[in-house]
Amino acid sequence: MADDSAGPVAGCYVCDKHRGLRHAMPGGPLWADELTVVTHIDPRDTAVDDVYLGHLLVEPRRHAPGLADLTADEARHVGQWASHAARALREEAGAEHVYAAVIGDGVPHLHLHLMPRYPGTPREYWWDRVNEWPDGPHGGVAEAAELVARLRSVTP
Template structure:
């Protein structure tokens, strides 16, 4: 179902205005690549049907989401020689779900920090690195555990 007020519902008819080009589609999804970007092959995966947010996925789009993500991400990774493809979903004012796929190579414009403020890195004993904001202290552990338990109950009922 199209939303007449949604630019992404216009599909290919909006690509020139959004300065992008369609590179793939199936029955439920389309992938476009930005023609103006500081990142090679920065792409957008979006459902053809108007779906406002990821939590609203259902039916055929929900069933095919993982397959479409994996296929498009791997194609972007191998085509660009990227080390990894970052996946972002922002509520950036566009009322149509669109997943940002950003192929990342060492030295490009991307970073791996998604936290606001000065980032403090700590190497953990297991070899992983913890990233935390110097401006935003961690939330109380008991609050986080309480929310995690509510989420567990909701998902397992």
């Protein structure tokens, strides 16, 4: 069972992001509540100048390394926000499918990746290569912030 008293962990990328100790997220959080934050992946945190547009992260506010560490309430909120974000990607961004993955090898604070597959994506780029599609929508901070504003218009 998760430790409900665990506060932010110093040096944790996600904890620092939620506390405002890192640069502002493109467009700010899409949605947030007392337990969960949904954001767009930030181009400034990658080795390239742009990111796959629509690549969202659903994160618990409390430092929880993995799915098994979530409380029942956190798990419910993560699931509800993931469902809402996937619906927004479909309705507002035109995704035909949304992939979800928890990897957790690089950052030990749970972050659920949501990655849309847009119409016309060749089959060889489906699933874990969807963001490598050269003709897929990619952009920098401004483009990610613009998409965030559009997605945010889809109310929970």
